[in-house]
Amino acid sequence: MRKKNYFAGPSVLPVEVLETIRDNIVDYKGQGLSMIEASHRGGMFEEMYDECLALFRELLGIPEDYDVYFLGGGATLQFTMIPVNFLLKGKTADYCKTGSWANKAASDAMKLGDVNVIYDGKDNSYTKLPDPASIRPSENSSYVYICANETIGGIEWKSFPDTGDVPLICDMSSDILSRPVDVSKFGMIYGGVQKNLGPAGATFIIMRKDMLDRRNENVTAYMDYALHSKNKGLYNTPPVFSIWAVKLVLDWVKKMGGVDAMDRRAEEKSQMIYSVIDSSDFFRSPVDKAVRSRMNIVFRLPCEELEAKFIEESKKEGMLGLKGHRSVGGLRASLYNALPVEDVKALQDFMKEFERKNG
Numbered sequence: 001m002r003k004k005n006y007f008a009g010p011s012v013l014p015v016e017v018l019e020t021i022r023d024n025i026v027d028y029k030g031q032g033l034s035m036i037e038a039s040h041r042g043g044m045f046e047e048m049y050d051e052c053l054a055l056f057r058e059l060l061g062i063p064e065d066y067d068v069y070f071l072g073g074g075a076t077l078q079f080t081m082i083p084v085n086f087l088l089k090g091k092t093a094d095y096c097k098t099g100s101w102a103n104k105a106a107s108d109a110m111k112l113g114d115v116n117v118i119y120d121g122k123d124n125s126y127t128k129l130p131d132p133a134s135i136r137p138s139e140n141s142s143y144v145y146i147c148a149n150e151t152i153g154g155i156e157w158k159s160f161p162d163t164g165d166v167p168l169i170c171d172m173s174s175d176i177l178s179r180p181v182d183v184s185k186f187g188m189i190y191g192g193v194q195k196n197l198g199p200a201g202a203t204f205i206i207m208r209k210d211m212l213d214r215r216n217e218n219v220t221a222y223m224d225y226a227l228h229s230k231n232k233g234l235y236n237t238p239p240v241f242s243i244w245a246v247k248l249v250l251d252w253v254k255k256m257g258g259v260d261a262m263d264r265r266a267e268e269k270s271q272m273i274y275s276v277i278d279s280s281d282f283f284r285s286p287v288d289k290a291v292r293s294r295m296n297i298v299f300r301l302p303c304e305e306l307e308a309k310f311i312e313e314s315k316k317e318g319m320l321g322l323k324g325h326r327s328v329g330g331l332r333a334s335l336y337n338a339l340p341v342e343d344v345k346a347l348q349d350f351m352k353e354f355e356r357k358n359g
């Protein structure tokens with residue numbers, strides 16, 4: 001029996017995707033070798049990769065004037081690559097510090113150039129987000145940086161700032177393909193795939209091509225987005241296994257009805273849990289209701305002893321990954337695209353029963 005998987009990342013994958021991998025891992029579609037044994041130049045990998053990129057474009061509605069490709073190194077490498085390329089000498093970059101992930105990106109950028117923190121949620125312990133209309137780039141800004149969904153804090157921008165001519169760069173690691181996005185409003189969108197798109201290893205990069213006209217020159221090869229753009233991510237060996245699985249997840253998303261269907265699903269699933277939290281004094285959400293995340297639901301119980309008991313007993317029911325991140329404590333249920341509605345229902349029932357017994 002498969003466990004119910006609420007891990008924040010790596011995280012649940014559609015079981016059909018795992019089965020397709022199982023069925024093809026030794027002999028990919030009767031070609032006599034595995035996808036993970038094939039060269040990444042030409043042949044079956046590149047054919048699959050091109051389909052993967054085309055499907056990603058189609059599902060997210062990525063315009064023609066944007067590059068799409070995958071790199072290694074995780075989202076974390078992008079915390080460095082972004083300022084190395086785009087934080088121009090004599091200029092500044094604007095960062096919105098909204099929680100663990102945006103804050104890490106800001107601290108890496110600060111080591112590489114002049115950073116202006118235009119929002120810092122420290123005073124509210126990163127439980128709120130600013131009004132997007134209040135986000136104005138500073139005069140000398142190379143770009144504005146935000147994180148769409150703070151996976152650890154459990155907050156999510158519901159709409160995005162309009163930064164005019166200054167490119168908006170966004171980390172969408174944990175909410176990509178959970179809702180429609182107007183890609184044309186962004187200079188760059190990126191993220192690790194291991195939350196909503198596949199197994200760990202690959203990082204997706206979506207970048208407006210003219211971003212390359214305003215980057216620092218003379219950076220080392222791997223750091224250079226222009227080099228990756230020219231090679232659609234195949235300058236060096238890409239994470240082939242992860243990319244193959246992403247392709248299969250994208251097939252699954254398409255079959256399920258695309259991003260609009262994922263959006264409705266995310267609304268339905270998150271409401272199932274938030275409705276339990278809202279209708280009880282036993283459960284408590286520490287974050288601003290207006291910006292609470294549909295992907296990562298952070299909640300508390302009346303005391304830490306009960307939280308420990310909740311985790312213990314949920315494990316016995318085959319429910320994994322409900323412990324909050326060590327930096328914030330409490331509980332967290334990640335309800336990514338691939339998590340079946342039945343598993344959310346099981347959590348809902350478990351929460352109600354736990355309150356009945358312990359409330």
Ligand SMILES: *Cc1c(COP(=O)(O)O)cnc(C)c1O
Nearest residue numbers: 074075076101151171173174192
């Ligand atoms: C998980 C996560 C990261 C870090 O991703 P790595 O691939 O581990 O580097 C960055 N940003 C967000 C929003 C995340 O959820």
